[in-house]
Amino acid sequence: MKKLVVLTGAGISAESGIKTFRESDGLWEGHNVMDVATPEGWRKNRELVLDFYNQRRKQLHTVQPNIGHQILAELEHYFEVHIITQNVDNLHEQAGSTNVLHLHGELFKVRSVKDKNYILDWKTDLISGDLDPNGFQLRPHIVWFGEDVPALEEALVLTQQADYFAVIGTSLQVYPAAGLVEYTPPNIPIYYIDPNPGTMQNVRNKVEIISLKASEGVPILKDRLLNLM
Known part of the structure; x- marks a missing residue:
C-alpha cells in the first residue's frame, strides 16, 4: 500500500x-495561554492548570x-x-x-513531573496529590510552549x-x-x-x-x- x-x-x-486559542486573541477558553500552557504557568499556579485541563477533558467526553x-x-x-x-x-x-x-500530547493521558516516560491513561479529574509511584505529582501529558x-x-x-x-x-x-x-x-x-x-x-x-x-x-x-x- x-x-x-x-x-x-x-x-x-x-x-x-x-475551540482553539488562536481563534480568540490569544485566549484559550478565556485563559491566557501563558498561564495554562507553559512550564512557568504550572509553577505559578498548579491548581489553575489542573482545573483547566480537567475542564478540557470533560469537554472531550461531549464531542464526536x-x-x-x-x-x-x-x-x-x-x-x-x-x-x-x-x-x-x-x-x-x-x-x-x-x-x-x-x-x-493527549488530554486523556497524564505523566510524572519527574519521569517523562511514566505515562498513564486518565479520563477523570487530575488533582494535586495524584502522584506517581515515587511520590512525584502527575501533570497533564501536554507539550507546553517552550518544551521539547x-x-x-x-x-x-x-x-x-x-x-x-x-x-x-x-x-x-x-x-x-x-x-x-x-x-x-x-x-x-x-x-x-x-x-x-x-x-x-x-x-x-x-x-x-x-x-x-x-x-x-x-x-x-x-x-x-x-x-x-
Missing part, C-alpha cells in the same frame, strides 16, 4: 466543537468526530495512513484511525517516507510542526485543506490548495487520492 501522511491541526477539531475524521479513517482501506496531529483530543482515534501520532516535542523525530521519519502528504485544518504557524512539509520527498502530491491557508515556505513540490473547511475538503481529498490509484 502507498503511504499517506496527514498533518492535522485545530481546524478539523473545531468542527466538532473544540466529524466527517473529516471519519473519511481519514476510511482511507485506511486504500492506503497506509499515518495521522500526525497537533491536536490533543482523541477524535481521530474515535473515528477509527489506527496510526495517530500526537505531537503536542518528543514525537517530532518520528514525525519527520514518517514525512520523509510519504507517497502522498496532506495538511488539514492548520495555518502552518506553529513550529516545529509547520516545518514538516519541508521534509516531504520530492515530486509527491501535497494537498492543503484550510479555509484560510497559510504560506508553505521551502516546499519543492506542487501543492494543491483546497480552500475549504475539513468537512468539505476531506471528501475532495479522498476523490483526488482514489483517482491516483
